[in-house]
Amino acid sequence: MSQPAAQLKDRFAAELTAARERSNALTVELLDERELTTQHSPLMSPLVWDLAHVGNYEEQWLLRAAAGQEALRPDIDHLYDAFENPRSERTELPLLSPTEARTYNDHVRRRVLDSLDTLRLDGTPLLAGGLVFHMVVQHEHQHDETMLATLQLREGAPVLTESAPAYRIAEPERPRELPAEVFVPAGPFTMGTSGDPAAYDNERPAHTVDLPAFWLDTVPVTNAAFQDFLADGGYADQRWWSSAGWQWRLRRGVDAPAFWTRDAGHWWRRRFGRMEPVPPDEPVQHVSWYEAEAYATWAGKRLPTEAEWEKAARHDPVTGSSRYHPWGSTPPDETRANLGQRHLAPRPAAPSVAGAAPCGALQLLGDVWEWTASDFTGYPGFTAYPYREYSEVFFGSEYKVLRGGSWATHPTAARATFRNWDYPVRRQIFAGFRCARDAELD
Structure with a gap:
């Protein structure tokens, strides 16, 4: 394995980890099960759907398509198909619970990280330059932004905390x-x-x-x-x-x-x-x-x-x-x-x-x-x-x-x-x- 390929794989491992930390911080580490399974707006999915969806997407593309491994949970593919299930109907599905979703995501991630040592980032269009890894990392972060939109629509006491933004305390020199x-x-x-x-x-x-x-x-x-x-x-x-x-x-x-x-x-x-x-x-x-x-x-x-x-x-x-x-x-x-x-x-x-x-x-x-x-x-x-x-x-x-x-x-x-x-x-x-x-x- 060439050094540039090794560095690229290390980068993807770090980016996958950072994306998952963000997803968890916006869901299972922020809200209880009731809030995660509630549909806060008919415009949005329940947050637990987004959480398991990013894991299922990762399994389909990084484990099955890229690494050629057998499916871990083919039985849930249809639940997390965004085209098969409109957002307004996703609460009616037998979704994974927040605990099950996190466990499933962790299992997928361990398998993905283990597969990095044997994957070649060349030879096929899907792997060339790490295309499929870029796609999966961006996909998860895009859902993280969707989660933030859901949290903005959510009613109730604030759950996202922030200190006074730096630009409110001491703005950089402005034109x-x-x-x-x-x-x-x-x-x-x-x-x-x-x-x-x-x-x-x-x-x-x-x-x-x-x-x-x-x-x-x-x-x-x-x-x-x-x-x-x-x-x-x-x-x-x-x-x-x-x-x-x-x-x-x-x-x-x-x-x-x-x-x-x-x-x-x-x-x-x-x-x-x-x-x-x-x-x-x-x-x-x-x-x-x-x-x-x-x-x-x-x-x-x-x-x-x-x-x-x-x-x-x-x-x-x-x-x-x-x-x-x-x-x-x-x-x-x-x-x-x-x-x-x-x-x-x-x-x-x-x-x-x-x-x-x-x-x-x-x-x-x-x-x-x-x-x-x-x-x-x-x-x-x-x-x-x-x-x-x-x-x-x-x-x-x-x-x-x-x-x-x-x-x-x-x-x-x-x-x-x-x-x-x-x-x-x-x-x-x-x-x-x-x-x-x-x-x-x-």
């Missing part, structure tokens, strides 16, 4: 003056990737996209800016809404971002069971695509296309290349991006310039997922791999693309090519947005 928008010149850039083993199939293949010039907000829309929309009667004015968005707003009675309430002339929000004033300088979150679209129209702008977002985040006009992260190839850290549940909320807008993209835009990774104007479709030459149900079955106009990750997104999925998608009505996710507009021809 004193920033332009409201940055300019992205016209021209081609390379979108997507072809050689990254951590990338999902929907990020492939790399291809050239030629775009007209445009302006993009330097930072995501803040709570204060969104309150201006509220104060101007934005939710009650049909002019700013698409037909579908207006009908959704009326049907649901939506008049503010999710979890916001107004009391004594001030806006408050519920965040993981705590009521607190809405911080004016944080990026707005828990808004649907429809709300983002309406705000952008009210502001005389629009949502950026997915291609515009990626060009702003990646394109280096000096070298003509596309970066892995907005700032380059250096892994994310606290100075560059708010990721990985370091805090339980976004940072204030423009906390520092360390994470700036070549165009000057800030906070393109972390803090809040950003809605784009684009439908979720495959790139030219797309090939589903290793299974259609990750991406291809969702292609179409029913889903809108989100980019950039949130404060709850783990750094393993924090790359400028990563694509998320959801229904335009979704508000429980940690999503916000920034606006764009066409460049003037003067």
Whole structure:
């Protein structure tokens, strides 16, 4: 076994361990059995389903598909099939109890770690570069973010604890003056990737996209800016809404971002069971695509296309290349991006310039997922791999693309090519947005 392969396996072992520690911390180490088996919202699974699902996914891909081992629990595969069982029906299933789920997960993990010594990370597309390990680690962290969304929807006393975030105590030096928008010149850039083993199939293949010039907000829309929309009667004015968005707003009675309430002339929000004033300088979150679209129209702008977002985040006009992260190839850290549940909320807008993209835009990774104007479709030459149900079955106009990750997104999925998608009505996710507009021809 070559030394690079040995180092890669050590890395995967550490990443698998870190993901499981996070999953357990958000479930069996946080809540009792009643809370874990309760469906806190029809939009979400009971947390115990997510916990066993990540173990079952790991068994299917790392033990069966990668290591060629016999199934440990083929009898539960159908219980944890996300396509066979809608979220609203999962409490009706004979799920593993929290104790059984943790025991099963531990058993799977021991077998996976034992198999690392004999696996070759080459020879098959599934193992080349550790693709299947990247996939499983990211899958678990994505469910961890889903668990956090469930915990936000949960009623009752707070269970997630946090000390005062460092940026609330002593913020790093922040830029004193920033332009409201940055300019992205016209021209081609390379979108997507072809050689990254951590990338999902929907990020492939790399291809050239030629775009007209445009302006993009330097930072995501803040709570204060969104309150201006509220104060101007934005939710009650049909002019700013698409037909579908207006009908959704009326049907649901939506008049503010999710979890916001107004009391004594001030806006408050519920965040993981705590009521607190809405911080004016944080990026707005828990808004649907429809709300983002309406705000952008009210502001005389629009949502950026997915291609515009990626060009702003990646394109280096000096070298003509596309970066892995907005700032380059250096892994994310606290100075560059708010990721990985370091805090339980976004940072204030423009906390520092360390994470700036070549165009000057800030906070393109972390803090809040950003809605784009684009439908979720495959790139030219797309090939589903290793299974259609990750991406291809969702292609179409029913889903809108989100980019950039949130404060709850783990750094393993924090790359400028990563694509998320959801229904335009979704508000429980940690999503916000920034606006764009066409460049003037003067």
